[in-house]
Amino acid sequence: MPNYSIIQKDFYRESGKWLSTFEILTKCINPNLHFIYILRKAQKHKENAILGIFWRIVLRHYQIKYGYQIYPETEIGEGFYIGHWGSLVINPKAKIGKNCNIAQGVTIGQQNRGRFVGFPTIGDEVWIGTNAVIVGGITVGRNVLIAPNAYVNFDVPADSVVLGNPGKIYSTRKSTVGYINNKV
Template identity: 80%
Template sequence: MADQHSILQKDFYRESGKWLSTFQIWAKCINPNLHFIYILRKAQKYRKTPVLNIIWKFILRHYQIKYGFQIYPETEIGEGFYLGHWGSLVINPKVKIGKNCNIAQGVTLGQQNRGKNEGFPIISDEVWIGTNAVIVGGITIGSNVLIAPNAYVNFDVPANSVVMGNPGKIYSTENATEGYINNKI
């Protein structure tokens, strides 16, 4: 059933737990987080259409500045993407994010320019990233992982884990994101 819904509908489903019509999606765009996701998904959809690409990139740039979300159309983001709070979010365009991921404000998902972990993070499915967390480098975060607020992660994290602290420390747990990632698609 869920496969007949668009990526945008799946993103908005995460917020309400309901499948929404186009009009209902527009009405929800009063929320800055959802409004930005709407604009981002349109910019991603029209990346390969010359005129619409320019228009949607221009619109996206306006809202990046307005809302403080630095996320680009080139960033691979799975369905069911959820931004928990408004503002101050930086995601490198080469980062890959799986489905049903939550990201709070103040988060940085960035590049590491040298060393053994040179590169960009890969975030798997059902990952919850808390306020002011920093995830950098050519690392992989497994599925069902909770990155606690203010954690610094520059190492691979296995599935079914919680990471806390700076430097981050891994705690294995089967229910890492239970109660944190709602309305999964």
């Protein structure tokens, strides 16, 4: 496989095709893809004084415009996909693996007390449904589906589905089959 940029890998998840820079820019009419493009630029240039400041200002504008609270410091693997336009909050210290899908209304946040103080670490190929909440110093394994409206404040093993509030874990190897397409 050729050496594609992280932006190309993110956009591949949406279309299933490798796109040129021009094709990527034309797809930025989609608010989700537009935001991912700007986020990745801010992440790429965060160490550069001039470009870093420029992309942070642009990112801040689109955080407010689109309602996405995701920061350049957040570690997000390649193939990131935001399913729908709408409110989204991800703590800057959270870690998200590659080929992850996140729907609208999701919160991935910090827990300040209790057994799991800290920030979530989410593995590869995780699908997070609408209005799900994932909080605390927890680990979500690889190939996990977190159902819409689920509340997760506990570790989730790989190859699982989490349903409900409070969340309940169901083990299955096919948890994300048909949910995560065009993997990179």
